[in-house]
Structure formats: structure tokens, C-alpha cells
Amino acid sequence: xxxxxxxxxxxxxxxxxxxxxxxxxxxxxxxxxxxxxxxxxxxxxxxxxxxxxxxxxxxxxxxxxxxxxxxxxxxxxxxxxxxxxxxxxxxxxxxxxxxxxxxxxxxxxxxxxxxxxxxxxxxxxxxxxxxxxxxxxxxxxxxxxxxxxxxxxxxxxxxxxxxxxxxxxxxxxxxxxxxxxxxxxxxxxxxxxxxxxxxxxxxxxxxxxxxxxxxxxxxxxxxxxxxxxxxxxxxxxxxxxxxxxxxxxxxxxxxxxxxxxxxxxxxxxxxxxxxxxxxxxxxxxxxxxxxxxxxxxxxxxxxxxxxxxxxxxxxxxxxxxxxxxxxxxxxxxxxxxxxxxxxxxxxxxxxxxxxxxxxxxxxxxxxxxxxxxxxxxxxxxxxxxxxxxxxxxxxxxxxxxxxxxxxxxxxxxxxxxxxxxxxxxxxxxxxxxxxxxxxxxxxxxxxxxxxxxxxxxxxxxxxxxxxxxxxxxxxxxxxxxxxxxxxxxxxxxxxxxxxxxxxxxxxxxxxxxxxxxxxxxxxxxxxxxxxxxxxxxxxxxxxxxxxxxxxxxxxxxxxxxxxxxxxxxxxxxxxxxxxxxxxxxxxxxxxxxxxxxxxxxxxxxxxxxxxxxxxxxxxx
Amino acid sequence: xxxxxxxxxxxxxxxxxxxxxxxxxxxxxxxxxxxxxxxxxxxxxxxxxxxxxxxxxxxxxxxxxxxxxxxxxxxxxxxxxxxxxxxxxxxxxxxxxxxxxxxxxxxxxxxxxxxxxxxxxxxxxxxxxxxxxxxxxxxxxxxxxxxxxxxxxxxxxxxxxxxx
Amino acid sequence: xxxxxxxxxxxxxxxxxxxxxxxxxxxxxxxxxxxxxxxxxxxxxxxxxxxxxxxxxxxxxxxxxxxxxxxxxxxxxxxxxxxxxxxxxxxxxxxxxx
Numbered sequence: 001x002x003x004x005x006x007x008x009x010x011x012x013x014x015x016x017x018x019x020x021x022x023x024x025x026x027x028x029x030x031x032x033x034x035x036x037x038x039x040x041x042x043x044x045x046x047x048x049x050x051x052x053x054x055x056x057x058x059x060x061x062x063x064x065x066x067x068x069x070x071x072x073x074x075x076x077x078x079x080x081x082x083x084x085x086x087x088x089x090x091x092x093x094x095x096x097x098x099x100x101x102x103x104x105x106x107x108x109x110x111x112x113x114x115x116x117x118x119x120x121x122x123x124x125x126x127x128x129x130x131x132x133x134x135x136x137x138x139x140x141x142x143x144x145x146x147x148x149x150x151x152x153x154x155x156x157x158x159x160x161x162x163x164x165x166x167x168x169x170x171x172x173x174x175x176x177x178x179x180x181x182x183x184x185x186x187x188x189x190x191x192x193x194x195x196x197x198x199x200x201x202x203x204x205x206x207x208x209x210x211x212x213x214x215x216x217x218x219x220x221x222x223x224x225x226x227x228x229x230x231x232x233x234x235x236x237x238x239x240x241x242x243x244x245x246x247x248x249x250x251x252x253x254x255x256x257x258x259x260x261x262x263x264x265x266x267x268x269x270x271x272x273x274x275x276x277x278x279x280x281x282x283x284x285x286x287x288x289x290x291x292x293x294x295x296x297x298x299x300x301x302x303x304x305x306x307x308x309x310x311x312x313x314x315x316x317x318x319x320x321x322x323x324x325x326x327x328x329x330x331x332x333x334x335x336x337x338x339x340x341x342x343x344x345x346x347x348x349x350x351x352x353x354x355x356x357x358x359x360x361x362x363x364x365x366x367x368x369x370x371x372x373x374x375x376x377x378x379x380x381x382x383x384x385x386x387x388x389x390x391x392x393x394x395x396x397x398x399x400x401x402x403x404x405x406x407x408x409x410x411x412x413x414x415x416x417x418x419x420x421x422x423x424x425x426x427x428x429x430x431x432x433x434x435x436x437x438x439x440x441x442x443x444x445x446x447x448x449x450x451x452x453x454x455x456x457x458x459x460x461x462x463x464x465x466x467x468x469x470x471x472x473x474x475x476x477x478x479x480x481x482x483x484x485x486x487x488x489x490x491x492x493x494x495x496x497x498x499x500x501x502x503x504x505x506x507x508x509x510x511x512x513x514x515x516x517x518x519x520x521x522x523x524x525x526x527x528x529x530x531x532x533x534x535x536x537x538x539x540x541x542x543x544x545x546x547x548x549x550x551x552x553x554x555x556x557x558x559x560x561x562x563x564x565x566x567x568x569x570x571x572x573x574x575x576x577x578x579x580x581x582x583x584x585x586x587x588x589x590x591x592x593x594x595x596x597x598x599x600x601x602x603x604x605x606x607x608x609x610x611x612x613x614x615x616x617x618x619x620x
Numbered sequence: 621x622x623x624x625x626x627x628x629x630x631x632x633x634x635x636x637x638x639x640x641x642x643x644x645x646x647x648x649x650x651x652x653x654x655x656x657x658x659x660x661x662x663x664x665x666x667x668x669x670x671x672x673x674x675x676x677x678x679x680x681x682x683x684x685x686x687x688x689x690x691x692x693x694x695x696x697x698x699x700x701x702x703x704x705x706x707x708x709x710x711x712x713x714x715x716x717x718x719x720x721x722x723x724x725x726x727x728x729x730x731x732x733x734x735x736x737x738x739x740x741x742x743x744x745x746x747x748x749x750x751x752x753x754x755x756x757x758x759x760x761x762x763x764x765x766x767x768x769x770x771x772x773x774x775x776x777x778x779x780x781x782x783x784x
Numbered sequence: 785x786x787x788x789x790x791x792x793x794x795x796x797x798x799x800x801x802x803x804x805x806x807x808x809x810x811x812x813x814x815x816x817x818x819x820x821x822x823x824x825x826x827x828x829x830x831x832x833x834x835x836x837x838x839x840x841x842x843x844x845x846x847x848x849x850x851x852x853x854x855x856x857x858x859x860x861x862x863x864x865x866x867x868x869x870x871x872x873x874x875x876x877x878x879x880x881x882x
Contacts, residue, residue, distance in 0.1 A: 656819065680818075688818075769856075776856065
């Protein structure tokens with residue numbers, strides 16, 4: 001019997017208790033105090049995840065059932081936990097970053113009439129993400145996956161009075177629905193074929209699964225991950241999801257929810273690995289997404305949208321690393337990205353808070369280095385980490401991915417270097433435009449003030465993490481070794497070689513230098529090309545035309561629904577049902593014509609009946 | 621020689637029955653019916669039921685056919701066959717052919733008289749046993765049928781308000 | 785010989801049936817009925833004669849008697865139809881009043 005540590009139970013119990021108290025007690029009587037039980041629960045969860053990290057680091061692992069959830073005949077879906085290196089490493093990042101953002105949100109959402117509602121849904125999301133990370137079977141994973149999506153809908157559309165927010169929330173939800181359909185199909189296939197969706201059991205039977213089914217499962221998983229983690233075809237909901245409050249953007253759309261897709265791929269890695277050509281396809285998809293999004297990030301003006309495209313780009317980078325076979329590098333980048341992207345978003349939130357709006361564009365900020373020094377330092381730390389400055393966390397994780405690219409050779413090398421250069425370019429552009437120089441087009445903030453401590457302290461902690469987490473790379477690799485059965489070759493984190501590091505640094509320096517030249521040496525360049533070529537700007541804002549595709553899909557879907565609803569339902573089905581009365585009438589009239597009353601006709605019927613009887617009797 | 625009688629009589633019966641079916645004129649149909657009955661009587665005679673053949677002739681040819689002809693007459697006769705006497709319309713036949721049918725039994729009798737009929741002599745025995753059977757075990761049945769015929773005769777009585 | 789008589793009896797029966805079903809005039813239908821009775825009497829009488837059974841002959845005789853009675857009644861009905869002014873055709877008789 002597996003002994004499940006108390007920490008696991010607390011992981012679920014603490015948030016549930018906080019939600020119950022918040023919903024039934026504080027929301028009714030004292031809405032402004034809703035954050036108190038929730039922050040307490042965050043602290044408990046962080047402590048539990050640290051304990052579990054130590055648990056796994058010391059070489060132990062856990063895959064057990066908490067209770068039997070659904071049982072029907074020989075179907076058995078347990079509700080269980082799987083504490084292994086993969087889950088726990090991401091769990092630590094999620095719990096820590098989440099807790100700090102909860103704290104930040106206390107200051108950010110102060111005064112908002114929906115304060116209590118925000119915290120409850122936000123914490124529900126936190127709970128769902130944790131549940132997703134420790135699930136031990138696909139059905140439970142799917143439950144939490146969907147729960148995360150639902151919370152995303154509520155939080156993106158938090159400011160319900162804004163039509164743009166409602167539309168963005170609906171778009172996100174429907175796009176994710178399309179992607180989740182793939183996951184649902186995969187789960188159903190597994191349930192139907194193998195009666196068992198536990199990860200441990202499936203890892204063991206992977207060699208025995210027919211190639212066709214494996215291919216289907218792999219493709220479906222990639223499709224689901226592409227939606228949730230904003231990879232190329234289904235990424236377009238993410239920039240629009242910036243309508244939500246900044247804590248939402250920071251937590252969900254930077255650190256946690258969007259990484260759920262990558263996490264799904266990692267959990268399913270033994271299956272995906274066994275499909276020939278699929279990892280390579282994932283790498284290609286990731287690289288294309290990363291480059292495409294980096295290009296678009298360099299052309300946006302809204303701060304949060306730049307960061308959203310940056311998130312898409314980094315998710316592509318994670319997929320790129322994953323597809324090249326380096327699962328450790330992918331997870332490492334996932335963890336570090338969570339830290340520095342959260343910092344970037346929170347700083348953007350502080351700027352917006354200082355401007356009194358929900359978000360700002362580059363035209364409304366400028367030269368804030370002196371006026372908001374703390375924000376500047378945190379942003380700088382995170383930006384350096386993103387660009388891959390030596391010794392920051394991003395440097396180590398990006399280096400690991402570049403090492404994988406170099407090891408793979410071929411097209412991966414220029415792709416990796418281009419992504420590095422691109423990331424450096426757009427983040428440097430952002431840094432310079434916001435904090436350096438004054439440009440004629442920029443209308444500076446009226447009251448630039450630093451954030452209150454409740455918002456500033458989490459940002460500082462997180463920026464420290466953004467720099468330091470990379471030093472734990474070796475330990476991470478050691479933890480990840482317990483994730484899979486021995487048949488899968490253990491993940492290895494190669495140390496940064498000189499060649500790879502220098503190539504990466506050179507690419508990053510190139511990008512940063514280009515950004516410096518275009519924003520500092522030519523201060524108005526960013527506005528000039530927009531004035532001279534408005535068509536080009538419109539093209540970039542439309543994602544080089546890709547935005548029209550989902551719109552066309554929706555139009556096609558509506559056309560189809562109209563055909564089904566109007567033609568099929570009203571004209572065919574209703575007409576058939578209502579016409580059945582006419583049919584009955586006509587049948588009865590035809591039948592009535594049989595009763596002629598003529599003797600000869602009656603005689604014919606007698607003859608026919610007698611002949612039939614005789615024939616039947618004769619047959620016997 | 622005899623084995624020509626039965627098939628011949630049978631074929632003639634069937635032929636005249638078909639003609640009866642196809643006749644347009646009611647009188648001609650009645651004549652064909654009569655011819656069929658005559659042939660059937662011959663067949664019965666050749667089977668050994670001689671008394672029965674005679675009774676058949678008596679009842680059918682004597683009574684029923686006459687009744688039918690009278691009824692045809694009384695119900696207005698043949699309206700539709702005013703003209704065609706010898707035309708081969710769809711259903712009509714020349715009268716001479718019909719008379720042939722009535723003469724056929726003569727031919728049958730000739731065949732019979734040519735001896736070697738081969739009818740079982742047991743026919744007479746059964747004929748003789750007919751009487752005792754009728755008044756013995758089947759007395760009740762015979763009485764019932766007689767009553768039935770009486771009641772049937774009552775059907776002809778007309779009530780005063782009927783015309784005709 | 786029996787085979788021929790059976791065949792003849794059957795064909796007479798079918799022809800009588802055809803007359804009943806196909807002809808329009810009541811009297812023609814009646815002739816068909818009588819033909820059917822004669823066919824039945826032929827088959828029964830043939831067997832009775834071959835086997836020498838008096839009972840068979842009795843049966844046929846009774847059948848003939850009943851057929852005669854039926855003829856009387858049927859013809860009376862036809863005459864009544866005629867006297868009531870309606871045409872003596874099956875098609876015209878849709879109601880049985882009078």
C-alpha cells in the first residue's frame with residue numbers, strides 16, 4: 001500500500017477550504033477580505049510543493065490513487081496523484097509564481113467592484129493547475145485541463161461590461177474547445193481500447209500499441225497542445241486574451257495555463273516518441289511559431305500584446321526544444337520562462353496602474369528610467385533573462401535548447417539562432433522604448449509613481465528568481481530522471497559548451513544591437529515606418545493575414561449550421577413530420593378507394609384470400 | 621376404344637365450360653352449360669355411378685337449366701345480343717356450333733355401346749344400395765334437404781305489392 | 785382415368801370460378817356457380833363410383849338437391865332485382881335494400 005504523504009492531501013484541501021470560506025463567508029459579508037484565506041492557502045500550497053520537491057529530489061516517487069472516481073464494469077477511473085520529477089518541477093514554479101501573483105493582485109485589483117469574484121476564480125484556476133500537474137491518469141488530467149479553460153474564460157472576460165473582453169473570452173474558449181476536442185478524442189480512444197488511462201500503465205504498454213493508433217494519439221495530443229499552448233494554427237486567441245486584468249495575463253498566459261499544453265506533450269512523451277516523424281514535426285512547428293511570433297512581437301505597440309506574442313514565441317521555443325528530443329531542456333525553459341515572463345507582465349501592469357488604465361502603448365511611456373527605478377530594474381533583469389544574457393536563468397535554458405539544436409544539426413541551427421536574435425531584438429526594443437530616451441511621439445505619463453509595496457515586493461522576488469533559477473539546472477535534471485520508466489532513455493542536460501554559448505550570445509547581441517540602433521539612434525523610426533506604410537502596419541496587426549483564417553472558419557461553421565438548422569431541420573425534417581399528416585390522409589383515401597361496394601371487387605378479394613390461404617396451407 | 625371416351629368427354633366438358641365463360645349472349649351461355657352437364661353425366665356413367673348420372677341429368681338438364689332459361693327470359697332477355705347471330709364478335713359463337721354440343725352425347729353413347737367400357741360391375745351394386753342408404757343412416761339428411769327444397773320453393777311467392 | 789377426371793373436375797371448377805368473378809351479369813355469375821357445384825359433384829361421384837360406396841352417392845345426391853334449391857332461391861333473387869327496376873348487373877347493386 002502506497003503511503004501518500006500529507007502534503008498531497010493538503011495540496012488539494014487547502015485551496016478547496018479557502019474557496020469554500022471565500023465563497024460562503026467572506027464574499028457575502030466582507031468582500032474586501034476575500035484575499036486573506038486565499039493567500040493563506042497559497043502559502044500552504046507552496047510549502048507542500050517544496051516538500052514534494054524535496055521528496056522527489058531524494059529519489060522517491062509516488063503514483064497512487066486517492067479514491068476511486070468512476071467505476072463501470074471493467075472500466076475504472078481513479079482519482080490519483082503522480083509525484084514525479086516532471087510534475088514536481090513545474091509544480092514548484094507554478095505554486096511559487098502563482099502565490100506571488102496572488103499577492104500582487106491584492107494591490108492591483110484594489111477598488112475593483114469584482115474583487116471577491118476575481119480572487120475566487122483566480123484561486124480556482126490555481127487549484128486546477130495544481131490538479132493538472134499532479135494527475136496520474138488522462139481522464140483526471142482532462143478534467144483539470146477543462147477546468148483551467150473555464151477559469152480562463154471567466155478571467156479573460158472579467159470586466160464583463162467591456163464588449164472587447166467578452167469577445168476575447170468567447171474567442172479563447174471556442175478556440176480551446178476546438179483544440180480540446182482532440183484531447184477528448186484521444187482520451188476516449190484510450191479508454192475504449194485499453195480501459196485504462198493511467199500514465200504508468202500506458203507507458204508500460206506503449207511498445208504494444210499498433211502504429212496507426214499511436215500516430216492518431218500523437219497527432220491528437222499535438223493538436224490539443226497547439227491550442228492550449230498557442231502554437232501556430234491556434235495561437236490567435238492569446239494576444240486578444242490580454243483584455244483580462246494583468247495578474248491574469250501574468251499567471252495564466254505566461255507562466256501556467258499556456259504551459260499546460262507543453263506539459264501534456266511531456267507527459268505523453270513515451271507515446272509521442274514512438275511515432276516516427278512526430279517529434280521532428282513538433283520541432284518544426286515550434287520553430288515556425290517562434291519565428292513568426294517574434295516578428296510580430298517586434299511590430300506591436302501595445303505593451304501587453306508585445307508580451308503576448310513573446311509568450312507565443314517562447315512556447316514555440318519550448319516545443320522546438322521538446323521536438324528535438326531534449327525534454328529536459330524544454331521543461332527547464334518552461335520553468336525559467338514562467339519567472340521572467342511573469343515579471344515582464346507585472347511590470348507592464350505597474351505601468352498601466354501608474355497610467356490609470358488597464359494597458360498602455362509605447363506612445364504613452366518613455367524615459368521612465370529615472371522616475372520608476374524599481375520597475376526599471378526588475379524589467380531589466382527579466383529582459384536580460386529573456387534575451388539570454390550570461391548567468392541569467394534564460395541563458396541556461398536557452399543554451400540548453402540551442403545545444404539540442406546544434407546536436408541535431410541541419411535546419412535547427414539557423415532556426416535556433418534566429419529565434420535567439422529575434423527574442424533579443426523585441427525585448428530590447430521594448431526596454432529602450434519604455435525606459436530610455438524621450439521621443440517626440442511619446443506622451444509621457446502624468447503621474448509616474450512606483451507601485452505600492454504589495455505589488456512591488458512580489459515583482460522583486462520574481463525578478464530575483466528570473467535571474468537565479470537557472471543555477472538550479474543540474475538539480476532539475478536530476479529530478480526529472482524519475483519521470484519515466486527505465487525503458488525511455490533518461491533526459492540529460494548537457495552543460496553549455498563554449499561553441500554553443502558563444503553562438504547564442506552572438507545572436508542575442510546582434511538582436512540587441514539592432515534594437516538599440518533602431519530605437520535609440522533613430523528615435524522615431526518605430527513611428528516613421530508606420531506613417532509611411534500604413535498598409536504594412538495593418539498587415540502586421542492582422543498577423544500577416546492569418547487572422548482572416550479563423551474568421552473564415554467561423555463563417556463556414558455558421559453557414560453549415562444555417563444549412564443544418566434551416567434546410568435540414570426546418571425544410572426537411574419538420575416538413576416530413578408535418579407532411580406525415582398529409583401522407584396519412586392520402587393513404588386513407590387510397591385505402592378507401594378499395595371499398596368500392598361492387599360485388600365483383602368483393603369476389604376478387606374473396607378469391608385472393610382463399611388462394612392465399614390455400615397456398616399457405618399447401619406450403620405447410 | 622374406351623379409353624378414348626373419358627378424355628374426349630372431359631375435353632368436351634372443359635371446352636364448353638370455356639365457351640360458356642366467354643359467351644356474350646346469356647342464352648348461348650345457358651346452352652353451353654347444358655352441354656357441360658351432359659358431358660359430366662357421361663363421365664359419371666363411365667365411372668360407374670350410373671344412377672347418379674341419370675339423376676344429374678334429371679336435376680340439372682331437366683330442372684335447373686330450364687329455370688335458368690326462363691329466368692333469362694323473365695328478366696328481360698339478352699339486351700345486348702340483338703344483332704349478332706353468326707358474327708364472331710368477342711364472345712359470340714355461331715349457333716350451329718352450340719347445337720353440336722348438344723349432340724355430342726350421342727357420340728358418347730356410340731362409344732359406350734362399342735362395348736369394352738370396362739366399367740366395374742360393382743356400379744350396379746352401389747346403385748342398389750343407394751335407396752337403403754338414403755332411408756337408413758341418411759334419413760335425417762334427406763329429410764332436411766327435402767325441407768330445404770320446400771322452403772326454397774316458398775321463396776318464389778310474391779308479395780302483393782310487387783309488380784310483375 | 786382417375787387422373788383425367790380429377791383434371792377435368794379441377795378445370796371446370798376454375799372456369800366456374802372465373803365466370804363468377806369476371807362476368808358482370810348476375811345470371812352469368814349464377815351459371816358459374818352451378819358449374820362449380822357440378823365440378824364438385826363430378827369429383828365426388830367419380831370416387832364413389834370407383835369405390836362402389838353408397839355413402840358417396842348419397843352425398844352427391846344431397847349436394848345436387850341442395851344445389852337445386854339454391855338455384856331456385858338465387859333465380860328468385862335475380863327476378864326480384866329485375867322487378868325492382870334495377871339492372872341485373874353486379875356493378876349496379878351496391879345497396880341491398882328492397
